[in-house]
Amino acid sequence: MYSDIQFAGDRPVSMQVKDYMKRLMITGALQANQKLPSTRELGLLMNVSRNTIVTAYADLVEEGFIYAVKGRGNFVTQSAGGVAAEDGSGKRLEWRDLVSNFARTAEEHDLMKHGIRAKRGAISFTSIAPDEKLFDLQNVKRAFLDRMSLEGNIILNYGYAKGYKPLIDFLMRYMENKGVELAGKDMLITNGFTEGFDLVLSALGKRSGNALCENPTHHTAIKNIKMHQFAITGVDMEPDGISLDQLEDELGKREYDLAYLVPSYHNPTGIVMSHVKRAETIRLLNECQIPIIEDGFNEELRYSGAHVAPLIAYGGNRNNGTIYLGSFSKILFPGLRVGWILADKELIDYLESVKRARTIHTSTLDQSLLYQYLHNGNFEKYLKRAKSEYKRKYELAVESCKTYLPLKRLSGDGGLHLFVEFEEAFSTRELLQACTDEGVLFTPGDIFYTDGGGQHTMRLGFSRVSDENIVKGIQIIGKTAKDILGY
16 A cells, blocks of 8 residues: 555646545545554655655645644544445445436437447548548637637636627627528527537427427437437438428328428438428428427538528528527537527527526537637638538548449438438348448448338448548448348
8 A cells, every 4th residue: 555656747746645545545445533654654655755745635634534633643534534435224226227218218329339339440431520630729729818818707607598698699690691580589509409409309398299300310319309208200301302292291190399300411311402392391380380490410511502591591580480500510629519599589588598407508618719719710711621621522432432332322412421322122230240340330321210211221421531541441331232232
C-alpha cells in the first residue's frame, strides 16, 4: 500500500495523492479513525516531496475525509472509512424488472450496443457524421475568444430555457432566408435534433396514439416514436419522395397524432421530395389537422439541382402545423450540441416550459460559440469547402457503386450517404456478416423500416472514409455480394 500509486504526468501530483488516499478510504483499505502515515513518511513511500503530502492532507481535511489531532497526526473520519466495505442489508435489486418500458425500448434499439463493431483498421461505411479533418479549428478558436472577451461571465452562468437570444435572432433570419414566413412563429434552442424531437413528442397529446412517417425512415426517429408509445405507420418512398396515393389511403383509414417527415436528403434513402409533393403533403396533412414534424436533416448539402424550400415555408403564415427541427450537426460540429425548433408561438411556449423542467437550458457556452462563428461569416466559407469535398466523395461513391455492386437501385441526391437496393430475395444481413470478416462494415437497411422490410437494402455513409477506402470497400462489398449470389 502507498508505494503502488501510479502518477500521470498531466495532473498536479498533490491532487493525485489526495484521490489515491480517498480511494483507499472509500474501498475500506483504510478504516474509520485509523492513523495515517506522517507527511514525511508518506512522502518517502510515494517518492514525492513532503510539501506535496502536506497539500494533499490539507485538501482531505477540507473535504471531510480526514481530521488532524495536534501532536498526534492525521486520522480517517468516521464517515469516510470503509464505506464501500460495509455490509449492506437486504437483497440486490433486479433492475431489469424495475426499469420502465421507455428505458427498455431505448436499450433494445441502441445500435451502439447491439450493432456490429468495427475492428481496428476496418473500412466502415456506418457513419454519416462530418469528417473532422474538415473542421475549421482556427476560426472556432477565434469565435470562442471573441465571445469570451465580450460576455465571459454571462455565458458561463445559467442561461434561458428558450435559448441564447443573439443565436435565436440569427437563426430566425437564417430560416427566413429559406423562405419561411416568421409571423406567428417562434424558436426554441435544443441540445441537437434528438432532444428537440423528444420535446415535441413529449408535448403532443395521444388522442389516437398513431404516428405517420416515411418508410424507410431515420432509425433514431423510429426509436423515439416507439419510446413515446406511438404506433407507427410507414408510407412507402418513391423516387421523388413519399407516395401521395398511399398517404391519402392511410389518412382515410385511421386518425393520427403526428407525421414525421425528412423531405431533403432523406435518411436513409437520400431522396429529395419534389416541390409538387411537398405542397400536396402539406395540404393533405393540414386538412386532417395532423401536426407535421419536419426534420431539416442535411438540408444544406445540395450538390446539384434547384433549391427546394422546407415544408414549413409552404402556405405562409397559414401553415402553423409544421414543426421544423434544425441542426448543423451533420455539416458543422456535432460536438456542439445545438439544434432548434421553429414552430407556432403557442407551441413554443409549451415546449419552453417542458425544456425548463427537463434540462433547464442548452449550454450557453455552446450556443454563444456557435453564434459567434456564424456571426463572423465563417459558416458560408466552411460550407463551400465542405460541400466541395463531400461532393467529390459522393461522386466517387456513386461511380464505385454502379461499377462494382450487383444492385437493383441506387438513391441519394446529396448529403453524406447512399442507399442501395438489391433484388428482394437478397439478405444484406448475410452480406454484412461476410463483409465484416473481410474488414468492411455498412448499415443494413432493415433498421430503417417501420414494418420489418428492407432486408435487401443497405446504407453507405462515405463522409469519413478516404477516397482509397471508398473504392476498396465498395469493391469488397460487390465481390462478396456476387459470391453470395453465385455470379
